[in-house]
Amino acid sequence: MDDGAFAGFSEQARRRLPRLFADYIDGGAHGERTMARNRAAFGQWGIVPRGLRDVSSINLATQCFGRSWALPVFLAPLGFAGMFHAHGEQGAAYAAHKRGVGMGVSTFSIAPMEKVAATGADLMAQIYVFRDRALTRDMLERARACGMDGIILTIDTAITPVRERDMRNGFRHLSRPTATQMAGLLRHPSWLYGQVRGGAMPNVGNIAGYTGSRGVMAQARDVVAQIDAGLDWDDLAWLRATWGGTLVVKGIMHPDDAIRAAEIGADGLIISNHGGRQMDPAPATLDVLPAIAQAVGGRVDIMLDSGIRRGGDVVAALALGARAVSIGRPWAWGLAAGGARGVGLVLDTLAREISDVMALAGLPDIAAVRAAGRNALWRF
Numbered sequence: 031m032d033d034g035a036f037a038g039f040s041e042q043a044r045r046r047l048p049r050l051f052a053d054y055i056d057g058g059a060h061g062e063r064t065m066a067r068n069r070a071a072f073g074q075w076g077i078v079p080r081g082l083r084d085v086s087s088i089n090l091a092t093q094c095f096g097r098s099w100a101l102p103v104f105l106a107p108l109g110f111a112g113m114f115h116a117h118g119e120q121g122a123a124y125a126a127h128k129r130g131v132g133m134g135v136s137t138f139s140i141a142p143m144e145k146v147a148a149t150g151a152d153l154m155a156q157i158y159v160f161r162d163r164a165l166t167r168d169m170l171e172r173a174r175a176c177g178m179d180g181i182i183l184t185i186d187t188a189i190t191p192v193r194e195r196d197m198r199n200g201f202r203h204l205s206r207p208t209a210t211q212m213a214g215l216l217r218h219p220s221w222l223y224g225q226v227r228g229g230a231m232p233n234v235g236n237i238a239g240y241t242g243s244r245g246v247m248a249q250a251r252d253v254v255a256q257i258d259a260g261l262d263w264d265d266l267a268w269l270r271a272t273w274g275g276t277l278v279v280k281g282i283m284h285p286d287d288a289i290r291a292a293e294i295g296a297d298g299l300i301i302s303n304h305g306g307r308q309m310d311p312a313p314a315t316l317d318v319l320p321a322i323a324q325a326v327g328g329r330v331d332i333m334l335d336s337g338i339r340r341g342g343d344v345v346a347a348l349a350l351g352a353r354a355v356s357i358g359r360p361w362a363w364g365l366a367a368g369g370a371r372g373v374g375l376v377l378d379t380l381a382r383e384i385s386d387v388m389a390l391a392g393l394p395d396i397a398a399v400r401a402a403g404r405n406a407l408w409r410f
């Protein structure tokens with residue numbers, strides 16, 4: 031796979047992590063065709079160099095979902111991220127805070143959201159609605175209580191499809207670690223030491239009741255099984271009525287769904303195929319972006335994720351109608367490779383590339399990128 035600007039981080043992450051976790055991060059659903067298509071779609075677009083424009087200062091400041099960030103980049107919610115490095119979700123949030131960007135905290139965060147919120151970062155709580163709505167209500171109340179004024183409802187995960195790498199490794203498919211899994215953990219002593227020192231084999235600590243000694247893999251299997259496959263548009267309306275803050279719907283891939291979510295009162299949309307981890311085969315997110323942007327016509331802000339690996343990818347997405355992008359695996363690799371510092375370096379790497387591309391395209395700020403639109407782009 032082409033990990034773009036993050037190849038060094040992903041390589042190091044794969045060295046540092048037991049295979050179980052490295053494959054969980056890297057893998058996708060079924061034949062991983064969606065994952066490949068996400069990357070290929072960015073390869074279809076060039077950005078046309080322009081000169082004789084004043085680009086002596088490049089400003090990456092961005093507004094999206096009613097928030098202000100220093101970059102048009104958001105850290106996507108990632109489940110079980112605390113297993114990738116002892117700094118965990120707090121480390122990532124710390125890096126996001128330092129760089130002035132936002133972050134989604136997964137329902138399946140290893141660290142309880144209260145601990146992540148204590149970093150002071152601009153966070154949004156990602157919500158998987160459970161069959162037991164009391165758990166979901168509890169999560170909304172906790173999000174509000176720890177000062178988060180935005181939530182992200184993920185809608186592309188009614189079921190979790192086969193992810194062949196996870197099946198092979200027994201990720202979420204076993205209730206007890208196998209000898210192979212144990213040997214894999216022991217072959218990564220520095221990772222293991224960090225995990226033990228950081229909390230002695232963590233729990234899926236963000237969900238009430240999921241603590242104890244059963245082991246994080248058994249917990250992961252059980253909490254994922256809690257996701258309600260019966261979720262429908264009435265539930266979105268319920269959530270809209272229940273949650274007074276910003277409500278963003280993640281996993282939109284069709285213009286009709288975008289329009290319906292906006293009509294129900296969502297404040298924002300994330301065009302996402304979950305990084306190719308859910309539907310396979312699905313279209314690339316960049317390919318569905320123009321029709322969705324046209325359908326919503328500026329009524330709600332659009333963020334895009336799945337396959338962002340270069341600054342040029344970000345600029346192409348913004349020129350085609352996104353207000354910002356989010357990155358998933360790149361920050362997981364950064365975290366695994368170097369904790370909070372690694373996540374910070376991932377953001378710096380992307381910021382530098384975005385800035386390079388904008389300068390050489392004669393686009394000094396994000397408003398200029400959006401205004402240029404397709405005029406800045408070349409379809410190969």
Ligand SMILES: Cc1cc2nc3c(=O)[nH]c(=O)nc-3n(C[C@H](O)[C@H](O)[C@H](O)COP(=O)(O)O)c2cc1C
Nearest residue numbers: 106107108109136184304305335336337357358359
């Ligand atoms: C390890 C991992 C865990 C994820 N966990 C969640 C999750 O708990 N909730 C969610 O909405 N999306 C989850 N996602 C999807 C991401 O939020 C995001 O949509 C995706 O990673 C973007 O694609 P990219 O990894 O190619 O950047 C996860 C993705 C990865 C790689």
Ligand SMILES: CC(C)CC(=O)C(=O)O
Nearest residue numbers: 109138187190254304307
């Ligand atoms: C549904 C879970 C397996 C967590 C998740 O969103 C992911 O791994 O992509």
